[in-house]
Each structure stands twice: as C-alpha cells, then as structure tokens.
Amino acid sequence: MFYREAGQFKTSYASDQAVFPILQDRIGVFIILAIAFVVIPLTGNDFIINAVMIPFLVFSLAAIGLNLLTGYTGQLSLGTGAFMGVGAYACYKLTTIYPGVNIIIWVIASGFFAAAVGAVFGLPSLRIKGFYLAIATLAAQFFLEWCFIRIPWLYNYNVSAAIEVPQRELFGIIVTGPRASAETRYYIVLSIVVVMTWMASNLMHGRIGRMWMAVRDMDIAAELMGIRLLPTKLLAFAISSFYCGVSGALMVFLWYGGAESAVFNINQSFTILFMIIIGGLGSLLGSFLGAALIYILPIILRFVPPQLGIPLHAATIEHITFMTIGALIVFFLIAEPAGLARLWQIGKQKLRVWPFPY
C-alpha cells in the first residue's frame, strides 16, 4: 500500500532500465541524501560527525569495494585492509612529494595505486577459488603489511614509523590536518562516497556488472559465452582495490589524521568482510547496512545504560556491548542468511501489499 508501483508505467526501455525505476525509491534516496547533506551537518555535533558519520562512510566505501569483489564477482578476499593501506600510503607519499597539488586529486589517485597492487594479487584467482583464493589474498595482506613497516621510505623515515597527515587546503579552506573542521571533512568524505557509490551502482547495472555476476554464478557458462575469466576477475580486483584504496586514504587523511601500519592489519580485513556478510553479499545497500551494524551499533549500545540511569563500570559496558553485538550478528544471520539487504527487500514486499498478508 505504501510502496506501490501501480500506475507507474514505463514507456521506454531507458526508463525501465533505470537504477531506481520506482518513484518511491527515488524519493527515498532523495530524502536520505538531503538528510546526509543538510540535516546532519546542521544538527549534528562534533561527536556525531567526527566519530560516527565519517567512520561510517569510510567503512561503507571499503565495504562496497570488497562487495564488488566478493559479493558481485564471487572472489573471496582477505586483503582488504592491506589494499586500504596501499591507498593511504600512496596518498601520503603523493602529497608529501607534490604538496602543491589538490589533496582530493591525490586521494582519488591513490586509488589507482591500490588498483594496480590489487590486480597483481588477483592473478592467482584464475587458478584457485573460494577459501584457497582467500589464503592467496592473505599473502597480499601479510606482504603489504610487512612493506608498511619495513620500507621507511613509505612513511618518509619518521621516527614514529607512522604517517602524519600534513595540513592541506582546498580553495582556502583547511581540509586535512588537525585544524580542519569536522564539517569540511564530512562533506568531502560524503561527496566522494556518494559519487563512488553512484558509479558502482551504474557499473553493476551494466555490461560489466553482468559479466562479474556471471563469473560468480557459473564461471563455465560465462566462459562459453565469451567472457574471458582472467581479465574479468582482474578488473574486479582492480576496481575493488580502487574503492578500498580511496577508503584507506580517506580514513587516514580525513578521519584519523595519522596512522601506523597496524591500522591496516588483518583485523581490518575481517571487519570489512563481516560487514558485507552481515549487510548482504552482492548488494550496495547491504554494504552501508553492514557498516552501520558493525560500526555504529556498538556506539549506540555504549550510550544506552548511562541514559537509562544504570550505573555500570565503563569496562562492563564494553563487555556487554561486545556480547550484544555478537548475539545480534548470530540473530541476523539466522533470521536472514542473505543479509540485512535481503531483510529490507522482504520489508519492501510487505509494505507493498500491506495491510494484506500477500
């Protein structure tokens, strides 16, 4: 009843092939964008923007990157954290070597470095699949992490072995470094994430998206239809790593303000993988939902007991949070193994026929 496509006739294939063919969806996306671009910066405090929204967007972008590879192309990867690291270190090197160039250009350019590295580590995917490929990408994780520690050139021979984000300006506004305002950084992260999500969605609705999904669902049939497996998989690795790399650069430059190699360790890879499994493999919306569940939910949970006036020790709250998150993950996986995105689909279907059961 609330979500009816009745009466919305398509008169051309172009409108039928649109990403959001249904009016309600378009309105929904518009409202979400309006909230993200207007309401949150106006009403949100520094904490909401800096500690909730920016990390959420950064993780969402990384989750989209991994989802393109694992969810859409079916290639399991455990190297996400390392590919994010490549983006971060590339961006750091580029901006310290050429300080005059617009930092946004370097953030995007660092994605290309990650893409190249990702494509190289994607080469084994021609021969090995599934868990074995995951182990092969683990090699990327350990090798790159080793590089981040052992090659001092990457962090400009800092004594701390960490990268410190220098101050950079964009049209006279400070965008990186300790003096940049949260709103500015939020707007930049948000814009990049929105544009890249839009592009990912375009890609998935076109020829390349169909090629990737064909390789995921039935690689033999895909091959016999003329899809060459290696170039297709390598393209998936490259584009996925591009997203991860940009996400890593954003993470260090617009959120942390500095980082050491430990940020890009195997835990980071697993965190992103959990996000897409819980959010929904092969769904862009799922990437956002998964990032929200894993990153934002613990923050909210931490505030529940104090708000209810329950006097608990900070450490106890931390433990309870962990347990609750664990239980929720199990609950969601049992309720819908295909992820939160699928739950949303089912919900839409229910809204469509409400108040009738079917």
Add this chain to the structure above:
Amino acid sequence: MRAPGGPEVAAGDVLLSVENVSLSFGGVKAVSDVSFDIRKGEIRAIIGPNGAGKTSMLNIINGFYHPQQGRITFQGKTRSKMRPHDAAHGGIARTFQNVALFRGMTALDNIMAGRTLKMNKNLFWQLLRYGPAMAEEVEHRHRVEEIIDFLKIQEIRRTPVGRLPYGLQKRVELGRALAMEPELLLLDEPMAGMNMEEKEDMSRFVLDVNDHYGTTIALIEHDMGVVMDLSDRVVVLDHGIKIADGTPDEVKKNKGVIDAYLGVAH
C-alpha cells in the same frame, strides 16, 4: 543472424566438420576417431547410450576440451586448439545438460548477459551509465525483448532464475544462448527431465529457432521420438566410436544402433 568475422557459409554447405577427433582422459577414451559434419541450416542430432561421449563431443566443439588428435573446421577455419571464448566469438553458443544459468540474476539479466560479446562501451561510459553506454544498453534490451517475446517468458523477466521451475529455466537458458545470435547452437539434452507438454513446447522452440533465425542446431537428446521428429540427420556414438550417421530413418534401421541400444545376444 550472422556472427561477425566468419566467412559466409551458404545454406546446405558444411558449417562445421569434425575429422578423426580423439579425446581421452588418462586411460579412458571418451571419443575415438570420430568424424562427422554439420551443414548450415540443419538440425543435427547426436545420440547414443549413456557414456557414449556425446557431451564430450560438444565440449570439444566449443573449445572446452582439447582433443589429442583430429581437426575441427568451423566456417572454413581449421583449428585443433581453441579457447571457449574464441568459440563464442566465432558464433557457437550452447546450453547445458544441467541448467547452467546465473542463478542470482533475473531472467532478463541472464539473457542480457548473453549479449556481452556484442557490447563494447568502455569502463568510463559504464561508470557514468549515460550517453553511449545507456544507448547501447537500450539497443540490446530491444533485441533481448524480441527473444523474450519469442520464447513467451514475458512475465518472468524480473524473477531471479534460481526461483523458476525447471522447464522455464531451460527456456531462459535457450534464450541466453539465442541472445548471442549464434551461427551454431549446441543443445545438450534440452528436454531432459521434462514432461510431455514441456517437451512439445521445447521442440516447437527448437524448430522455430531453426526456422525463424536460420540457426544451425546440434542437439543431444535421449527421447528418440523427439530426435526422429526434429532432426534432419543423426549421428550415433557408442563408447566414443561413431556407429552410424544418416537420416533418422536410416539410423533407425541400422543394426549397430539397435544393438547398442538394446544389447546383443551373446
């Protein structure tokens, strides 16, 4: 409907010829010294008891297996080794014995995926999904809708194929192969596991494809009634050896064929 690149082969001429092809897996001889040809515009059946090497033969034709001996000439071009995507480029499409659809995708997307080779707009336009990429998308959607109309599967367009009943899955798979606009269509047991009505529907589609698009068809089928009715010529394999080749009537009377199917008294 002609695949690009290949020279024009007139109707009735040899489109594909298999000469002395042998394939073995270790000690198992799947196909030994088999020769036959497929003429343009005909429906050619490959039959034989289980394990006769029929599917292996199809796999050889579309480049999935590489025969140890023998030559294959397709559209006048001879090759002994070929990758599957070369076969696809050359205009060979196929369906599978156990449906090999892309289960997570809708019927429409499956058939659109069949047109991948015909689409060439680059990554840049794909990312924007605007201008040339969108124009290409719409153009191919037109062709896909023709196929959807042809196969009468309009109402399942948006259904993920994993949820479709078996008979419809087979039909979508045929649609996906047709979307490639093949010169030669290989059907591996298109009617396996179907009831009478579905078989009749599928038979009609096979005849219509042959008639309407002029596609040459090679099919493997176990239902002798279907084979005898549909095909112009039949080749019979048994234990990887060709035991008969000819029109359905000739094959039906062939003693070797009867023995292979019914067994011989010892």
